[in-house]
Amino acid sequence: MPELEIRQIPVLRDNYVYLARDPETGACAAVDPAVAPPVLVMLDRLGWQLSHILCTHHHYDHVGGNLELKRATGCTIVGHRADAHRIPGIDVMVSEGDEIALGSQVARVLDVSGHTRGHIAYWFPGSHAAFVGDTLFALGCGRLFEGTPAEMWRSLCKLRELPADTRIYCGHEYTESNAAFALAVDPDNAELVARAERVRALRRAGQPTVPSLLGEERATNPFLRADDAALQRSIGHPGTDPVAAFADLRQRKDSF
Numbered sequence: 001m002p003e004l005e006i007r008q009i010p011v012l013r014d015n016y017v018y019l020a021r022d023p024e025t026g027a028c029a030a031v032d033p034a035v036a037p038p039v040l041v042m043l044d045r046l047g048w049q050l051s052h053i054l055c056t057h058h059h060y061d062h063v064g065g066n067l068e069l070k071r072a073t074g075c076t077i078v079g080h081r082a083d084a085h086r087i088p089g090i091d092v093m094v095s096e097g098d099e100i101a102l103g104s105q106v107a108r109v110l111d112v113s114g115h116t117r118g119h120i121a122y123w124f125p126g127s128h129a130a131f132v133g134d135t136l137f138a139l140g141c142g143r144l145f146e147g148t149p150a151e152m153w154r155s156l157c158k159l160r161e162l163p164a165d166t167r168i169y170c171g172h173e174y175t176e177s178n179a180a181f182a183l184a185v186d187p188d189n190a191e192l193v194a195r196a197e198r199v200r201a202l203r204r205a206g207q208p209t210v211p212s213l214l215g216e217e218r219a220t221n222p223f224l225r226a227d228d229a230a231l232q233r234s235i236g237h238p239g240t241d242p243v244a245a246f247a248d249l250r251q252r253k254d255s256f
């Protein structure tokens with residue numbers, strides 16, 4: 001089966017909107033359209049027709065373009081059932097374990113709350129792609145606005161279990177500053193040091209660092225390594241409960 005065609009559109013300061021199209025049927029989704037005009041321009045340029053909006057969470061920099069895009073294209077808006085009251089224009093309500101068809105492609109809905117309550121990810125196993133919003137970033141994770149460290153750790157563990165070759169499409173280009181923090185807490189991680197070098201080179205060349213591969217996140221993202229013995233030693237908490245180590249990492253990052 002052919003894989004999704006995916007394009008990324010940088011908008012606002014550092015957000016990414018994604019267009020994902022099923023080549024078999026032409027069904028096409030915008031993931032987290034913060035604003036509408038650049039999405040409409042890109043659709044026009046590609047000759048793609050928008051059929052869906054997939055919302056990961058309710059923040060304005062992810063849903064700000066919903067209503068304008070719906071007016072312009074008549075697309076169907078998908079979001080978490082628990083957030084129906086704050087996802088503008090929502091038509092289809094989903095929760096953990098649901099499947100959403102995008103033409104012949106199928107997304108599994110994963111509840112990955114923590115950044116907000118009712119935060120979901122859309123995993124397309126047939127295309128080795130996951131749209132994760134502000135839960136997992138390249139070398140980082142989202143701030144805990146509405147959830148607890150335990151919830152976020154559970155959500156990150158859920159994403160960590162996806163196949164290593166899954167491309168992670170996240171909501172923001174935060175990778176360079178995330179790399180600085182990762183190096184501060186995990187300086188002896190050779191893979192991380194090499195990756196940080198690649199990230200700097202990409203950004204210097206004006207290139208995106210997203211998507212990344214889940215396999216490299218597992219090896220280098222400190223927030224996926226809160227239960228790793230070497231990282232725990234490095235932050236001075238050997239043998240700590242992973243949730244406590246994660247909470248400590250998240251708190252340090254908030255004031256880094």
Ligand code: ZN
Nearest residue numbers: 057059115134
């Ligand atoms: Zn957010």
Ligand code: FE
Nearest residue numbers: 059061134171
């Ligand atoms: Fe965001």
